[in-house]
Amino acid sequence: MKxxxxxxxxxxxxxxxxxxALYEWLKIRQKIFLRLYMxxxxxxxxxxxxxxxxHLQRTILSWFRxxxxxxxxxxxxxxxxxxxVPAVFGFQNHTYNNKKSxxxxxxxxxGKSLEKLPLHVGLLIAEEEPRYTDIANLVVxxxxxxxxxxxxxxxxxxxxxxxxxxxxxxxxxxxxxxGLDSLxxxxxxxxxxxxxxxxxxxxxQATVKVLSPDDGKPGIVTAAQKFCQLVExxxxxxxxxxxxxxxxxxxxxxxxxxxxxxxxxxxxxxxLGFLPWHxxxxxxxxxxxxxxxxxxxxxxxxxxxxGCEQRLGK
Amino acid sequence: xxxxxxFIMDGNRRYARKLHVERQQGHxxxxxxxxxxxxxxxxxxxxxxxxxxxxxxxxxxxxDEVDGLMELAxxxxxxxxxxxxxxxxxxxxxxxxGDLTLLPLDIQKLIAQAVLATKHHNKCFLNVCFAxxxxxxxxxxxxxxxxxxxxxLIKPSDVSEFLLDECLYTNNSPDPDLLIRTSGxxxxxxxxxxxxxYSCLVFQSILWPEYSFWNLCExxxxxxxxxxxxxKARDQHAEARVLQQLEADRCCAADLLQQTGLGKxxxxxxxxxxxxxxTAEREERVHSFLxxxxxxxxxxxxxxxxxxxxxxxx
Numbered sequence: 001m002k003x004x005x006x007x008x009x010x011x012x013x014x015x016x017x018x019x020x021a022l023y024e025w026l027k028i029r030q031k032i033f034l035r036l037y038m039x040x041x042x043x044x045x046x047x048x049x050x051x052x053x054x055h056l057q058r059t060i061l062s063w064f065r066x067x068x069x070x071x072x073x074x075x076x077x078x079x080x081x082x083x084x085v086p087a088v089f090g091f092q093n094h095t096y097n098n099k100k101s102x103x104x105x106x107x108x109x110x111g112k113s114l115e116k117l118p119l120h121v122g123l124l125i126a127e128e129e130p131r132y133t134d135i136a137n138l139v140v141x142x143x144x145x146x147x148x149x150x151x152x153x154x155x156x157x158x159x160x161x162x163x164x165x166x167x168x169x170x171x172x173x174x175x176x177x178x179g180l181d182s183l184x185x186x187x188x189x190x191x192x193x194x195x196x197x198x199x200x201x202x203x204x205q206a207t208v209k210v211l212s213p214d215d216g217k218p219g220i221v222t223a224a225q226k227f228c229q230l231v232e233x234x235x236x237x238x239x240x241x242x243x244x245x246x247x248x249x250x251x252x253x254x255x256x257x258x259x260x261x262x263x264x265x266x267x268x269x270x271x272l273g274f275l276p277w278h279x280x281x282x283x284x285x286x287x288x289x290x291x292x293x294x295x296x297x298x299x300x301x302x303x304x305x306x307g308c309e310q311r312l313g314k
Numbered sequence: 315x316x317x318x319x320x321f322i323m324d325g326n327r328r329y330a331r332k333l334h335v336e337r338q339q340g341h342x343x344x345x346x347x348x349x350x351x352x353x354x355x356x357x358x359x360x361x362x363x364x365x366x367x368x369x370x371x372x373x374x375x376x377x378d379e380v381d382g383l384m385e386l387a388x389x390x391x392x393x394x395x396x397x398x399x400x401x402x403x404x405x406x407x408x409x410x411x412g413d414l415t416l417l418p419l420d421i422q423k424l425i426a427q428a429v430l431a432t433k434h435h436n437k438c439f440l441n442v443c444f445a446x447x448x449x450x451x452x453x454x455x456x457x458x459x460x461x462x463x464x465x466x467l468i469k470p471s472d473v474s475e476f477l478l479d480e481c482l483y484t485n486n487s488p489d490p491d492l493l494i495r496t497s498g499x500x501x502x503x504x505x506x507x508x509x510x511x512y513s514c515l516v517f518q519s520i521l522w523p524e525y526s527f528w529n530l531c532e533x534x535x536x537x538x539x540x541x542x543x544x545x546k547a548r549d550q551h552a553e554a555r556v557l558q559q560l561e562a563d564r565c566c567a568a569d570l571l572q573q574t575g576l577g578k579x580x581x582x583x584x585x586x587x588x589x590x591x592x593t594a595e596r597e598e599r600v601h602s603f604l605x606x607x608x609x610x611x612x613x614x615x616x617x618x619x620x621x622x623x624x625x626x627x628x
Contacts, residue, residue, distance in 0.1 A: 054535050155547055213551065216511065217475050218558065224456040224478060228470035231460045238460035246453045268543045269536060273511045273551060280449060280504040284515070308500070313371025 104144060104178055110299055111146035114306040118260035120149035122211075122282065124274050125290055126266030130158060132166055134290050136173035138263075141298050143206040144178060149256045150208050155272035157212035166210060209256060213273040220277055223249040250277055258282065261305045263298075265290035283308050316491035316537050318362040319355060320513070322505055323348060325497030325521030332521070338382045343523040345390060354527050356404075356438060358534070362487060364441040366505045370416065370450060384418060387444070391424040398431055405437025411483035412446030413454070426618035441487060448507035455481035458607055467603040471566055472596055475555055480604050484509055492537040494530075496522045512548040514540045567592040 111117055121142055123135065135152060142150045152159050152166065159166055226249055230236040258278045262271070264286045271279065285301045287293070323344055330340030348365060355363050368387070373380060394401070394408065401408070410425045417425075425444070458481040462468040468477075479485065489509045495502075498519035502510070516533040520526070567589040571580050580588075 050531070050535055051538065054532075054539065156550070213554070217478075217508065220452065220456075220508075221473060221475055221478060224459055225470050225473045227456060228460050228463045228473055231463050232470055236460075238457050238464050241453060241457045241460060243449045243453045246456060247449075267540075268547075269515050269540050270512055270544055270547070271510070271515070272547055276507040276511050277449065277452065279502065280447075280507055281501055284500045284502075284517075310501075312374070313369050313503075314374045 107141065107144035107295075108146065110302075111144075114302060116306050117146055117302070118305055119147070120151070120257050120259045120261075121147050122151045122153060122259040122262040122274060122279070123290075124262050124264040124271065125152070125154045125159075126264055126268040126270070126272055127289060127291075130154060131291050132162075132169040133173065134293050135159075135166065136169040137177070137295075138290065138293060138298060139170050139208055140173045140177050141295055143174070145299075145302065148206055150206060151211050151256070151259065151275075152208070153211040153274050155213055155274075157214065159210045160212035160214070163210050167208075170208065207256060211275065216273045216276050219250060247277075261285065261302075263287060263301055265293070281310065281312070315358065316360060316514075316534065318364070318488055318490045318492075319360050319533075320364040320366075320490040320493045320506055320510070321348075321351070322366045322493070322495040322503065323522040324495060324499055326523060328497060329521045329523040337379060338386075340523065341383060341386055345386060347523050347525055351525060351530065352440065354530055358530075361437070362439040362441070364411075364443065364484070364487070364490060364506070366443045366446070366503075368412075368444045368446070369504065370413065370445055370447045371504070373416070373445075384421060387421055388424065391421065391428055394428050395424065395431065401432055402435065405435040406432060407435040407437075407439045408432045409439065409441045409486070410444050411441055411451070412444045413450055414445060416445045423618050423621060426615045430615055430619055439487065441484065443505070446483075447504040448502075449504055451483050452478070452508055454483070462603040462607070465603075465606070467606060468599050471562065472600055472603075474559060474562070476559075477600060477603075478508075481607065482508065489513060492516065492533060494518060494533045496520055496525055496529075512544055512551065514544060563593050563596065564589055566596075 123138055125135065139150050139152065223246060227236065227241060227246070231238055258280070259275065259282045262274065262279060262282045262284045264271075264284060266289065269286070271284070283305050285304050287297060287301060326340040326344040327337050328340075329343065330337045333340075352363060368383060372383070408428050410429055414422050414425060455478045459468070459473050459477060463470055484506070489511075490506065490513045492514045493502075493506065493510050494516045496518050498517070500517045502515075506513075514537040516536050518529055518533065520529050568580075568585065570592065571585065571588050
């Protein structure tokens with residue numbers, strides 16, 4: 001606010017005028033301050049309303065997303081059933097084994113029906129309390145659909161600390177969901193401390209790796225230290241390093257390919273330290289939660305991935 | 315409010331296709347939108363903005379498109395130099411991040427001039443990523459650390475997350491609070507992979523030249539909703555980092571003691587003193603390395619600038 005300064009003449013009559021002018025000035029100033037204060041109150045109210053609306057919108061959207069995906073999925077299944085032999089691929093009143101076998105075959109055909117399937121899916125659990133059964137389901141569905149590499153990550157290192165419990169749960173769900181064919185869909189668990197696989201299997205169809213924040217930036221630091229040691233021993237010069245060399249230092253001997261798809265579960269909009277180097281081109285698809293996740297939701301995320309176009313800078 | 319926002323300004327070419335105009339016009343509109351967005355950010359007290367202007371991968375594009383983008387850069391940087399008074403008035407510090415040696419020499423010189431002219435401004439900061447990819451940046455940071463080892467300034471064990479932070483192009487900036495990508499793509503495309511591990515990621519489907527103030531507000535609202543969870547994750551990571559550093563120092567100090575102690579048992583008091591001494595020495599080494607690194611970087615720009623002045627006089 002610019003105030004014009006008033007020159008004051010202190011004579012009798014002029015003093016009265018000055019008094020009146022001062023009174024007027026104070027009144028105007030009070031009005032302006034009141035207006036500013038009201039504006040501030042209104043803006044704060046509007047901002048809070050926007051917050052509340054966004055919250056509401058998110059809740060409604062996630063509810064809608066799930067119901068629409070379920071609806072789409074029912075249509076899709078009916079279309080598949082219409083094309084193939086109904087007796088085998090129907091989804092009502094079947095025995096336990098038949099259910100498993102039709103699930104298994106359905107999942108395999110689902111995978112084949114997509115335009116593209118990710119080679120490596122990262123399951124990023126951005127929720128406080130992970131449910132091992134649901135995560136195991138996700139891993140098994142990945143395998144059943146034809147995804148070769150799956151990594152499981154949370155930013156507190158819970159899965160890393162409970163590695164064996166997760167592995168047991170995955171094997172259990174594999175048996176449960178894939179039944180007799182579980183030998184065909186064999187799993188190799190990559191242990192992080194030594195590069196030997198935890199379980200030797202006949203034919204490797206999928207590789208599962210459990211990751212934590214230590215595999216992110218600290219992993220890059222370790223690779224950097226390795227290179228610096230080579231420089232110190234004069235086996236390399238600092239100028240020898242390029243992106244490919246650092247990439248192979250990071251990958252080690254039993255490296256997995258970079259994740260093509262990161263499925264993020266939870267309402268936090270961040271990668272929370274998940275493999276920063278490796279996710280440079282990964283599509284990040286968010287799902288509201290992994291708790292009670294259904295196959296339909298999982299497959300919708302894969303369909304979303306199949307629709308993404310990668311131009312790679314061109 | 316976020317203090318540092320990063321933008322992936324995607325969608326210029328799709329916008330041009332939509333409006334049936336030349337690609338170059340799409341890029342020009344994109345630049346105008348950038349200028350507008352910077353004004354909005356200033357009004358909202360967002361003091362630091364980082365933008366992904368040109369990726370190393372974009373060199374793969376058609377020659378005429380790349381030449382057009384370089385010409386646009388030439389024009390805009392020249393105009394910036396003409397508006398130096400305005401930049402000084404608003405205290406705008408311009409930094410250009412990337413492998414500048416990949417650019418034509420005349421653009422390198424323009425950039426050097428702009429960077430040196432605005433180096434001491436500190437009211438607001440604009441970081442332009444030009445000829446940049448995150449993997450190149452991280453590789454370069456490791457190279458700098460290796461250079462430090464070559465010069466005998468630091469040891470390989472001194473390499474830490476903190477040291478690599480300081481070796482990145484973004485060493486003078488805090489990590490972005492919010493990363494916004496327009497045009498509906500949901501990937502990071504090799505942008506600030508190290509720096510955005512705990513940033514709020516907002517993917518918006520609007521094309522960059524159509525970006526509006528309300529889109530920006532929406533992104534900021536989403537940041538605010540995520541703020542608490544992200545702050546908690548960031549704090550956890552910082553704590554873990556401190557512990558890791560302490561553990562690493564302890565190991566190194568213990569190794570040193572063992573070498574000098576000739577196998578005798580060491581009392582805790584001596585161990586503690588050795589740890590404190592080692593930590594102080596490491597910090598000293600890192601400090602002198604970072605000073606030398608800063609001098610090396612400054613020399614790169616001043617040399618370019620001298621060349622620019624010399625060629626201008628000629």
